[in-house]
Amino acid sequence: MLTSGLVLGAASGFNGGDILFQLFMFIILLALLKKFAWGPLMGIMKEREEHIANEINAAENSRAEAKQLLEEQRNLLKEARNEASTLIESAKKQGDIQREEIITAARAESERMKEAAKLEIEQQKEKAVTAIREQVASLSVLIASKVIEKELSAEDQEKLINEYIHEAGEER
Structure with missing residues (x-):
């Protein structure tokens, strides 16, 4: 029976050496996988994780920079609008000042021309009155000389006429 027990043990398939060998090979396989597969795989995963983190940081920095640039552009645009408004x-105001200066100058020129015209009219009037007086005097002398016919001298007649014209001028 003893032999049959060994045979049964071998036939039942339980072999401790095979299990230990397979367990040893599995441990070696795990060590090789850890060294050649798991280590590099984890390294690649770590690099990828760092790359993604760097990309996220770069994107956040770019977004912050873009936001800052946008704010600067808005401020510059606001300043430009304010400056344009100030210039306008x-x-x-400058146009109003120039308009007032032009109007003032035109009024002053108009007054000057008006005064010059009045002065010229007055001078022409004086010339006309003088010319009329001279003509009246000449006519009066001529008429008086014909009427009086040498009773008065020419000087006395002219003196008399000038006095008459002078009196007529004062009465006006």
Whole structure:
């Protein structure tokens, strides 16, 4: 029976040496996988993780920079609008000042021309009155000389006429 027990043990398939050999080979396989497969795989995964983290940081930095640039552009645009508004207001004020200066100059020129015209009219009037007086005097002398016919001298007649014209001028 003893032989049959060994045979049964061998036939049942339980062999401790094979199990130990397979367990040893499995441990060696795990060590080789860890060294040649798992280590590099984890290294690649670590590199990928670092690469993705760097890309995320770069994207966040780019977003922050873009936000800052956008804010700067908005501020510059606001300043440009304010400056343009200031320039427009300044131009309007300058235009109003120039308009007033032109109007004032035109009024002054108009007054000057009006005064010059009045002065010229007055001078022409004086010339006309003088010319009329001279003509009246000449006519009066001529008429008086014909009427009086040498009773008065020419000087006395002219003196008399000038006095008459002078009196007529004062009465006006």
